Amino acid sequence: MASSSKDKPHDRLKTRSNSLPLLNAPDVSKSGNPKNCGKCGKFVKDNTKAVCCEFCSVWFHTKCEGISDEIYNFLNEGGEQIHWFCKKCNDMAIDVMKLVQSLKEKNDLLEKKIDELSQQVEDLSSLKDDFAGKVRDIVREEVKEIKDKEERACNVVISSIPESVASDSKGDEGRRSDLEKVNYLIHEVLQAPDVKVVTTHRVPKLRDGNASFNRKTVVKLEAPNQRNKLLRIAKNLRGKEEWQGVYINPDLTVKERKKDYELRKELKHRRENGEHNLVLVGGKIVVSNRRQANASSFLLRSHSHVGSQNMQQQ
Numbered sequence: 001m002a003s004s005s006k007d008k009p010h011d012r013l014k015t016r017s018n019s020l021p022l023l024n025a026p027d028v029s030k031s032g033n034p035k036n037c038g039k040c041g042k043f044v045k046d047n048t049k050a051v052c053c054e055f056c057s058v059w060f061h062t063k064c065e066g067i068s069d070e071i072y073n074f075l076n077e078g079g080e081q082i083h084w085f086c087k088k089c090n091d092m093a094i095d096v097m098k099l100v101q102s103l104k105e106k107n108d109l110l111e112k113k114i115d116e117l118s119q120q121v122e123d124l125s126s127l128k129d130d131f132a133g134k135v136r137d138i139v140r141e142e143v144k145e146i147k148d149k150e151e152r153a154c155n156v157v158i159s160s161i162p163e164s165v166a167s168d169s170k171g172d173e174g175r176r177s178d179l180e181k182v183n184y185l186i187h188e189v190l191q192a193p194d195v196k197v198v199t200t201h202r203v204p205k206l207r208d209g210n211a212s213f214n215r216k217t218v219v220k221l222e223a224p225n226q227r228n229k230l231l232r233i234a235k236n237l238r239g240k241e242e243w244q245g246v247y248i249n250p251d252l253t254v255k256e257r258k259k260d261y262e263l264r265k266e267l268k269h270r271r272e273n274g275e276h277n278l279v280l281v282g283g284k285i286v287v288s289n290r291r292q293a294n295a296s297s298f299l300l301r302s303h304s305h306v307g308s309q310n311m312q313q314q
Contacts, residue, residue, distance in 0.1 A: 053085050154226070157249050159217075189237070
């Protein structure tokens, strides 16, 4: 800041020093008094042209600092927008301004990162809720599947057993007729007297009271081991003319029926394309020998025969 005979340098010093905080400003005045010239050490009089360093607040004669009248007038007329630093403080002021600018940029970057992290936290919270909901749905479906399998553990499904006209939802006569036919099939035809039938019912349920086809018969046995035995000996129906078209299959859940349907459709497609040595084992399509292939071919025909009806139950 500049001073002339019309300005009181020490009053202006107070004003200009408040415009820029003193950051450990050095005492550059030779006399140790900021009212004295920081170069020559002489007192800066009211009628002397002088400028004040905004960093250390020390006054300097314009002659001591080599400041021309033109620059002095420019500094005086520039007001608060013009700043002046002595030679010793100039480098320090530049470093401070660079530091302030750097801190501002880092602060802006930090605020941006904080905003991004806040958004990520919100997104993660939303994903957490969605994930928790999906996990609950999966667990619920798995529990339902397990219970469904347990309920069907003793069941088999027999297709194409002739159906009595009275075998509807209210027909006790029809149910007795089905029970007699199933017992005859298991005990006499397949020679498995130790397999005990508990109940039978037809699926799907009739809607108009009359069946347009022989519906499948769901048979509940006493124990899972009896069900497994019946499935093993079901192949013995082959060659028995009066039981042609009758097949015994496991009672699958909706999920299992969908998987079985897709698997057998794939097996059929691959066989049609020349892969004749394929069989189904443990829910997988594998290459096998001729004996296994023949057994699998029978099972494929039996499942294909009722496949469309199985999908209708879903």
